[in-house]
Amino acid sequence: MTPLLQVEAVSKFYGARIGCADVSFDLYPGEVMGIVGESGSGKSTLLNCLAGHLQPDAGAVRFDTRAEGLRDTITMSEPERRMLGRTDWAFVHQHARDGLRMNVSAGGNVGERLMAVGARHYGDIRNSATDWLGRVEIAADRIDDRPSAFSGGMQQRLQIARNLVTGPRLVFMDEPTGGLDVSVQARLLDLMRGLVREMGLSAIIVTHDLAVVRLLADRLMVMKDGHVVETGLTDQVLDDPQHGYTQLLVSSVLQV
Amino acid sequence: MNVSAYNFAYLDEQTKRMIRRAILKGLAIPGYQVPFASREMPMPYGWGTGGVQVSAAVLVPEDTFKVIDQGADDTTNAVSIRRFFEKTAGVAVTEDTARASVIQTRHRIPEMPLRADQILVYQVPIPEPLRFLEPSEVETRKMHSLEEYGLMHVKLYEDISQHGAIATAYAYPVKVEGRYVMDPSPIPKFDNPKLTMDAIQLFGAGREQRIYALPPHTRVVSLDFEDFPFEASKADHACDLCGAGDSYLDELIVDDAGGRLFMCSDTDYCTTRRAAGHVGAQGVPVKEDVA
Numbered sequence: 369m370t371p372l373l374q375v376e377a378v379s380k381f382y383g384a385r386i387g388c389a390d391v392s393f394d395l396y397p398g399e400v401m402g403i404v405g406e407s408g409s410g411k412s413t414l415l416n417c418l419a420g421h422l423q424p425d426a427g428a429v430r431f432d433t434r435a436e437g438l439r440d441t442i443t444m445s446e447p448e449r450r451m452l453g454r455t456d457w458a459f460v461h462q463h464a465r466d467g468l469r470m471n472v473s474a475g476g477n478v479g480e481r482l483m484a485v486g487a488r489h490y491g492d493i494r495n496s497a498t499d500w501l502g503r504v505e506i507a508a509d510r511i512d513d514r515p516s517a518f519s520g521g522m523q524q525r526l527q528i529a530r531n532l533v534t535g536p537r538l539v540f541m542d543e544p545t546g547g548l549d550v551s552v553q554a555r556l557l558d559l560m561r562g563l564v565r566e567m568g569l570s571a572i573i574v575t576h577d578l579a580v581v582r583l584l585a586d587r588l589m590v591m592k593d594g595h596v597v598e599t600g601l602t603d604q605v606l607d608d609p610q611h612g613y614t615q616l617l618v619s620s621v622l623q624v
Numbered sequence: 625m626n627v628s629a630y631n632f633a634y635l636d637e638q639t640k641r642m643i644r645r646a647i648l649k650g651l652a653i654p655g656y657q658v659p660f661a662s663r664e665m666p667m668p669y670g671w672g673t674g675g676v677q678v679s680a681a682v683l684v685p686e687d688t689f690k691v692i693d694q695g696a697d698d699t700t701n702a703v704s705i706r707r708f709f710e711k712t713a714g715v716a717v718t719e720d721t722a723r724a725s726v727i728q729t730r731h732r733i734p735e736m737p738l739r740a741d742q743i744l745v746y747q748v749p750i751p752e753p754l755r756f757l758e759p760s761e762v763e764t765r766k767m768h769s770l771e772e773y774g775l776m777h778v779k780l781y782e783d784i785s786q787h788g789a790i791a792t793a794y795a796y797p798v799k800v801e802g803r804y805v806m807d808p809s810p811i812p813k814f815d816n817p818k819l820t821m822d823a824i825q826l827f828g829a830g831r832e833q834r835i836y837a838l839p840p841h842t843r844v845v846s847l848d849f850e851d852f853p854f855e856a857s858k859a860d861h862a863c864d865l866c867g868a869g870d871s872y873l874d875e876l877i878v879d880d881a882g883g884r885l886f887m888c889s890d891t892d893y894c895t896t897r898r899a900a901g902h903v904g905a906q907g908v909p910v911k912e913d914v915a
Contacts, residue, residue, distance in 0.1 A: 450772065469757075469778070472778055473786075474755075476778050476781050476782050476785065479776065479781055480774060481774070483775075483778060483781065484772065485774070488777070488850050489783055489850045490781065490849040490850075490852050511785070512785050512786065
């Protein structure tokens with residue numbers, strides 16, 4: 369089986385400081401990978417390198433493109449990479465404001481990716497937008513409201529709808545539940561789990577919240593100081609942590 | 625001040641060469657915004673400094689120059705720019721579209737079809753069609769170079785979702801030769817179909833320091849949706865002075881009782897028609913008008 373994403377020895381340095389170093393893993397279709405670690409451990413740097421937002425200093429990120437099979441996304445041309453970014457990839461930002469156009473209506477936000485890949489029929493775009501708002505539990509009569517009139521949880525759900533409308537195969541998520549209160553988080557996680565299973569998506573989720581990865585991720589990677597210190601199946605890593613830092617991380621979670 | 629102290633058409637020859645290079649590059653890449661070193665002109669930004677610099681670079685002593693502002697030859701802006709070149713270039717000026725060889729315009733394309741030996745110069749306030757959607761110049765340039773124009777349709781989508789139709793009535797975005805999306809300057813969308821013409825069209829944005837161009841017969845397509853096609857709209861009326869049913873109209877409120885009058889925004893077109901004997905609903909025959 370060909371991996372959907374093959375990451376090989378990716379390193380990124382900020383001057384003399386390490387962003388992330390020598391990270392390798394394979395992600396198979398339909399698999400959800402969690403990356404956990406404390407702030408500053410290089411999670412977001414790694415995610416941005418994988419998603420093409422940052423240029424890694426070394427290594428290769430090979431993606432299984434529809435047309436030509438595995439291709440290194442770091443060396444491919446920028447138009448190709450940006451094309452992937454709006455078709456086969458999706459990126460869910462921690463702050464919905466970074467991923468949404470705040471001065472464009474919810475329908476326009478969802479429709480943007482469709483129009484970016486050439487949809488030119490208003491009625492069809494509108495119908496997909498309505499459909500997707502429904503799937504992320506946003507009432508259809510909010511379609512012409514701007515995201516600034518939405519609550520934080522709704523904005524985050526809108527961002528997810530906007531990203532998934534073109535049927536991507538790989539979703540990058542950077543702290544998707546950050547800044548939301550726990551009941552909203554729970555519903556969002558529920559929704560994401562449903563969508564991931566239903567669409568057969570692969571996802572890479574960066575978070576510091578172990579509950580998120582426990583629910584969503586099949587596999588887990590623990591990072592510290594830019595290095596991967598432990599990998600394995602999620603339940604295995606969380607229930608029987610081997611590395612000292614992972615043990616600390618797991619034991620730091622407050623039990624209610 | 626001694627007018628003869630100026631070079632022909634105000635700008636020095638080096639500056640004109642620089643602008644002509646930008647114009648040639650613009651003509652070679654239709655719709656592409658060419659940066660140029662815009663000069664300080666003796667008028668404020670927003671009054672047509674870009675158009676004036678382009679006109680100065682293309683004018684030759686044999687030219688006949690015409691300036692229109694919103695279709696009219698007799699507004700402050702048009703009169704002062706026309707006088708400026710009368711003084712600094714000594715060229716002949718006219719209000720007659722057919723006689724002019726260089727026409728500088730703000731917000732309109734003349735009703736009369738232009739010929740291959742004419743040049744139309746537009747004054748452009750904001751040359752970047754994507755500007756109000758994407759504030760970053762770095763990003764918009766990248767979008768142009770990679771032909772990522774989905775965002776332009778987001779604007780039209782927003783129009784339809786809010787107003788039930790594409791409400792953009794001026795500065796309606798166009799795609800040039802299937803490549804660059806271009807702002808045709810704030811002309812009414814009624815004028816968009818005329819952008820494919822026999823004459824050369826040059827666009828100058830002084831404050832934003834950009835020049836772009838359309839060579840003759842360039843294919844210019846107004847953006848739209850399949851189920852909401854582009855429509856060149858105008859007031860549903862005929863000119864009250866000359867009776868023309870095919871020209872773009874201005875609406876004038878003439879009294880406090882709600883009385884109104886529609887008249888051609890192209891004053892030369894209206895005058896020519898009236899001189900030829902056409903009379904609109906509220907018009908008077910041209911002889912009495914003169915007296």
